[in-house]
Amino acid sequence: MQQSLIQALGIIDCTILKRESNRQFQLLHCNEQWFYALAPEAIGHETFEFAGNSPFLEDFFIDAEDFWQIGNDGQIQSGIWTEQSKDRLLRLEAIAAVAKGESYLIINNLEVEYERQQNTLQVARELLISNDKMLAQHEYIHERLDQVLRQNQTLQSLHEPIKRVIENAEFGVIITDASITPINQNPNAYLLLETTDNEFEETPFEIMIKLFKHQCAEYERVFDTASRWHGELFWHKPPYSSKWLKLALYPVKDANEKVCNWIFIFSDVSRIKYLMQRNEKLSLYDNVTSLPNRQFFWQKLEKQIEQEKPFFVVYLDVKQFKQINELHGHQAGDQILVELANRIQQCLSESDLCARIGGNEFGMIISGTNDQTICSDLVQRLIESAELPLYTDSKQKVQVSLSLGAAHFPSDASDSEELMKFADLAMFSAKKGSKSKLRFYSKALKEESMRRLELENALRKAIDENQFELFLQPIMNLATGVITKAEALIRWRMPDGSYTSPDQFIPLAEQTGLIIPIGKWVLSRAVEMVKVVLQHQPDLKVSVNISPRQIADRQLFEFVSKVIDHSGIPAQNIELELTEGVLIDSYDRVKKLLEQVRDIGISTSIDDFGTGYSSLSYLQKLPIDNLKIDRSFVYDLEQNENDKAIVLAVIAMARSLKLGVIAEGVENQYQADFLLDNKCDIAQGYLFSKPLPFEQFCDLLIAQKHAKKT
Amino acid sequence: MIQKKICLLGPSGVGKTSLVKQFVEGIFSEKYLTTIGVKIDKKVIDLTIEQVQLMIWDLEGIDRYCGFQPKYLRGASAYAIITDQTRSQSLVEGMEIHRMVREISDIPAILVVNKSDLDVAWHWTENELNGYSKEFVRSFSTSAKTGAQVEEMFKFIAQLTLK
Numbered sequence: 001m002q003q004s005l006i007q008a009l010g011i012i013d014c015t016i017l018k019r020e021s022n023r024q025f026q027l028l029h030c031n032e033q034w035f036y037a038l039a040p041e042a043i044g045h046e047t048f049e050f051a052g053n054s055p056f057l058e059d060f061f062i063d064a065e066d067f068w069q070i071g072n073d074g075q076i077q078s079g080i081w082t083e084q085s086k087d088r089l090l091r092l093e094a095i096a097a098v099a100k101g102e103s104y105l106i107i108n109n110l111e112v113e114y115e116r117q118q119n120t121l122q123v124a125r126e127l128l129i130s131n132d133k134m135l136a137q138h139e140y141i142h143e144r145l146d147q148v149l150r151q152n153q154t155l156q157s158l159h160e161p162i163k164r165v166i167e168n169a170e171f172g173v174i175i176t177d178a179s180i181t182p183i184n185q186n187p188n189a190y191l192l193l194e195t196t197d198n199e200f201e202e203t204p205f206e207i208m209i210k211l212f213k214h215q216c217a218e219y220e221r222v223f224d225t226a227s228r229w230h231g232e233l234f235w236h237k238p239p240y241s242s243k244w245l246k247l248a249l250y251p252v253k254d255a256n257e258k259v260c261n262w263i264f265i266f267s268d269v270s271r272i273k274y275l276m277q278r279n280e281k282l283s284l285y286d287n288v289t290s291l292p293n294r295q296f297f298w299q300k301l302e303k304q305i306e307q308e309k310p311f312f313v314v315y316l317d318v319k320q321f322k323q324i325n326e327l328h329g330h331q332a333g334d335q336i337l338v339e340l341a342n343r344i345q346q347c348l349s350e351s352d353l354c355a356r357i358g359g360n361e362f363g364m365i366i367s368g369t370n371d372q373t374i375c376s377d378l379v380q381r382l383i384e385s386a387e388l389p390l391y392t393d394s395k396q397k398v399q400v401s402l403s404l405g406a407a408h409f410p411s412d413a414s415d416s417e418e419l420m421k422f423a424d425l426a427m428f429s430a431k432k433g434s435k436s437k438l439r440f441y442s443k444a445l446k447e448e449s450m451r452r453l454e455l456e457n458a459l460r461k462a463i464d465e466n467q468f469e470l471f472l473q474p475i476m477n478l479a480t481g482v483i484t485k486a487e488a489l490i491r492w493r494m495p496d497g498s499y500t501s502p503d504q505f506i507p508l509a510e511q512t513g514l515i516i517p518i519g520k521w522v523l524s525r526a527v528e529m530v531k532v533v534l535q536h537q538p539d540l541k542v543s544v545n546i547s548p549r550q551i552a553d554r555q556l557f558e559f560v561s562k563v564i565d566h567s568g569i570p571a572q573n574i575e576l577e578l579t580e581g582v583l584i585d586s587y588d589r590v591k592k593l594l595e596q597v598r599d600i601g602i603s604t605s606i607d608d609f610g611t612g613y614s615s616l617s618y619l620q621k622l623p624i625d626n627l628k629i630d631r632s633f634v635y636d637l638e639q640n641e642n643d644k645a646i647v648l649a650v651i652a653m654a655r656s657l658k659l660g661v662i663a664e665g666v667e668n669q670y671q672a673d674f675l676l677d678n679k680c681d682i683a684q685g686y687l688f689s690k691p692l693p694f695e696q697f698c699d700l701l702i703a704q705k706h707a708k709k710t
Numbered sequence: 711m712i713q714k715k716i717c718l719l720g721p722s723g724v725g726k727t728s729l730v731k732q733f734v735e736g737i738f739s740e741k742y743l744t745t746i747g748v749k750i751d752k753k754v755i756d757l758t759i760e761q762v763q764l765m766i767w768d769l770e771g772i773d774r775y776c777g778f779q780p781k782y783l784r785g786a787s788a789y790a791i792i793t794d795q796t797r798s799q800s801l802v803e804g805m806e807i808h809r810m811v812r813e814i815s816d817i818p819a820i821l822v823v824n825k826s827d828l829d830v831a832w833h834w835t836e837n838e839l840n841g842y843s844k845e846f847v848r849s850f851s852t853s854a855k856t857g858a859q860v861e862e863m864f865k866f867i868a869q870l871t872l873k
Contacts, residue, residue: 054750055715055750055752055765056748056750059782059785060783062784063781079747079748079779080747080748081747081748081749081750082745082747082748082749082750083750084749084751091746091747095746114746117746118743118744118746121744121746121775122742122743122744124775125722125723125744125773125775126723126742128721128722128723128773128774129797130724132797132799132800133796133797133831136797136798136832137831138797138835140833288774329802329803329806330802331773331774331803331806334774335774376840390712393777393778393810394809395805396812411853555802675873
C-alpha cells in the first residue's frame with residue numbers, strides 16, 4: 001500500500017529500502033529504470049545484499065551503519081553524487097533514516113534538482129571566475145605600475161614586459177601625473193570607450209573622469225585625500241553603445257607619501273552584468289553578502305527623498321580591510337564581509353536598509369528620525385556587534401573596527417548626491433585612529449576637513465622644504481647631575497620663524513602616512529647628531545620615538561640598521577621609544593622588531609608608561625630595557641597620594657623585572673628628590689632643561705665636560 | 711587487483727573533471743560544466759610491478775558555494791590539488807585547501823597546474839612557485855585539452871598510493 005501510494009503520488013523518484021541486517025535490505029519501493037543499474041544484484045529479489053558496485057555508497061555505509069546502530073529517530077544524508085550507469089549519468093543522494101525503531105535507506109534520483117542547481121551554480125561560478133581573473137589582472141598591473149612609478153622612472157623606461165602587458169591588456173589603463181593630467185592612455189582604453197586620438201573626440205581620460213565625477217559622490221574626497229576607489233560606472237554613447245565599466249583608481253605615492261601619479265584601470269564588465277541580469281536577484285543584490293548592491297541603494301535613496309520623510313544616511317567603512325585580505329586571503333575576506341553584513345542587519349529595523357556599496361563599504365538608511373541620538377545609539381549597538389571576534393574557516397580570529405559617517409535628510413542636504421558626499425566626508429573624518437567611530441556631518445566638520453587638508457598640504461611642503469628641526473632634551477642622572485641620555489624631539493619651524501607643536505601635526509602625519517618619511521628623517525638626523533655628540537661624551541645615548549604607523553612599516557628595521565651602519569656610530573648609542581599602545585596592538589610585530597634591534601645592540605624604552613593597559617606578561621616576554629613613567633603621574637606627586645603610589649609601583653615593577661626606569665616631566669625639586677629617594681635616578685623635565693636646539697645641547701655638554709674637569 | 715582511492719581537489723573551474731575525462735575517456739570539451747557533489751571514475755593502471763585500479767574521486771570545486779568536506783577523503787591513499795595557470799587566485803585557494811586537508815590527513819599530495827595549453831596569465835614567479843611546490847611530493851603542469859602530462863600525472867599518483 002505504501003508502495004502504491006508513492007507510485008500514485010509520483011512526486012519522488014526514489015528507492016526505499018528497509019535495513020534487515022548489515023548490508024542486507026528489503027526492497028520496499030524502487031524505480032527499476034535506474035536502481036537496477038546501481039544494484040543489479042537486487043533484480044528479482046525482495047531481499048538482497050549490496051554487492052559493492054558503488055564506491056560512494058560503500059563509503060556512505062560506514063556513516064550510515066553507525067547511525068543505524070545508534071538507532072535514534074532522524075536521518076543523515078550522503079550529499080549528491082554522480083554514478084555512471086551503462087547509458088546515462090545518475091545524479092543521486094542517499095539518506096540513512098531511522099523511524100520508530102526501523103532502519104531505512106532511501107536513494108533519491110535528483111536529476112531534475114541537479115540540473116536546476118547546476119544552472120544556478122554555473123552562472124554564479126562563471127561570475128566568480130571572471131571577477132577573479134579581472135581583479136587579479138587589475139591588482140597585478142597596479143602593483144607593478146606602482147612599483148615602477150614610485151621609483152620616479154619615466155614611462156619610457158617602463159620594463160618591457162610591463163609595457164607589453166599595458167599595451168596588450170584587455171583592460172583600459174590611464175596614467176596621469178599628480179595634477180591629474182593624463183600622460184599615458186593605452187590602446188584598449190580607446191577601444192573600450194570607442195574613441196580615437198583624433199583631437200575632436202573625447203579622450204578616454206576625459207570620458208572616465210566625467211563618468212566618475214557624475215556617478216560617484218566620493219569624487220572630490222578621493223582626489224583631495226589621495227584615496228583608492230573601486231566601483232562600477234555606466235557609460236553610454238548615443239545612440240547604441242553602452243557598457244558597464246569596473247574602475248579601479250589608485251594614487252601612486254613616492255617615498256615621502258606625496259602623490260606622483262594616478263592610475264585608472266578599467267574593464268568592460270557588461271558580460272558579468274548580463275549574466276547577473278539573467279537572475280534578477282543578482283542584478284540588484286551583492287553576490288557575496290546577499291545585501292542590496294550600490295544600484296539598489298541609490299534607487300532606494302532617491303525614493304526615500306521623494307517621500308520627504310526625515311532619515312539618516314550612514315556610510316560605513318571597514319577599517320584596514322585591505323590588510324585582512326592580504327593576511328588571510330580574499331576568500332576569508334569575503335567570509336568576514338558576509339558575517340559583518342549579518343551582524344549589521346540584526347541591528348537594523350525592517351524599515352531601515354543596508355547595502356554593500358563598495359569593496360569594504362556599506363551604506364545604510366536609518367528611516368523616520370530627526371534625532372541624532374537615535375542614530376548614534378543604533379550605530380553604537382552596531383559597532384559593539386561588529387567588534388566581536390570573527391573567525392575565518394581556518395579558525396583564524398579577526399577583529400575589525402569601523403569608520404562611520406552620517407548625514408541627515410533634509411537638514412544636511414536634500415539631494416541624494418550631496419547626502420552621500422557629506423556622509424562620505426563624515427566617514428572619512430571618522431577614520432582618524434584605529435578605534436571605531438561615528439561622525440555626523442556638519443558645517444564645522446566640513447571646515448575642519450578643509451583645515452586638515454590645508455595642514456596636510458603644509459606638512460607635505462614642510463617635508464619637501466626641510467622645515468623640520470630636531471631638538472634634544474637632556475635626560476639626567478639624578479644622583480650625579482650628569483646628562484646620560486637625550487630624547488630627540490621634532491619641531492616644525494614655520495616660515496615666520498615660529499614653531500608648531502608636534503601635538504598638532506604628528507597625529508595627522510600618523511593618519512596620512514606622512515609619519516613614515518618624517519620618522520625616517522628624525523632617525524637619520526638623530527644618528528647624525530649622535531656622531532657629533534660622541535666627540536663630547538662617548539657614552540651618551542639619543543632616544544628616538546617610533547610611532548604605530550612606523551611599526552607597521554615592514555622596512556623599518558632594515559632602514560634603522562642601514563642608517564646606523566652607514567653612519568659608523570655604535571648602535572648602542574641609539575635607543576628606540578615605543579608607546580604602550582603599540583605593544584598591545586601589534587604584539588607579534590613589535591616582538592620581532594625588538595628582538596632584531598636588540599641583536600644589533602639598540603636598547604628600547606616604553607614611553608608614557610602607566611597610561612595604557614600595561615600587563616606584566618608582555619613586559620616579561622618582550623626584550624625591553626627601560627620604562628618611562630608618564631609625566632601625568634609625576635606632575636602632581638606633591639599633592640596626589642594616588643600618583644605617588646603609582647610611581648612607586650612602577651619603580652618596584654621595573655626593579656623586579658630588572659628594567660631601567662626614567663621619570664618624565666620633572667619640573668620641581670620635590671619631584672626630583674622623591675624620585676631619587678625611591679631609587680628612580682634617571683629623569684627628564686623642565687627642572688633640568690627644556691628640549692634644546694642641537695647647538696645649544698652641545699654647548700651644555702661642553703659646559704658639563706669643563707665643569708667635571710674643574 | 712589492488713584498488714586505491716585518490717581525490718582531486720581544488721577551486722571551481724580549474725579543470726578537475728576535464729582531467730579525469732581526458733584520462734579515463736580520452737576526450738575534452740571546451741564547455742565548462744560545473745560539478746556538483748562527487749563523481750567517481752575508475753581506471754586500471756599498469757605499473758609493471760602490479761596493476762592498480764584507481765578510484766578517482768572528482769570533488770566539487772571548493773569556493774564560496776561549496777565548503778571543504780573532509781569526509782570525502784576517508785580511505786584515500788593520495789590526493790591532488792588542481793590549480794589553473796590562468797588564475798592567480800586558484801593557487802592561493804589551492805594552497806588553502808591543501809592546508810585544510812593537512813589538518814586531517816597526512817597522505818601524500820601532488821600539485822597540478824592545469825591549462826598548460828593556454829598562456830600563463832598568473833603572476834607567480836618561479837621562486838614563489840617552487841616555494842609552494844615544496845609542500846608537495848611533486849608538481850605537474852598538465853593540459854586536459856591536449857592531454858599533456860595527464861597520463862604521467864595519474865600514473866605518478868598511482869605509484870604514490872603504493873608507497
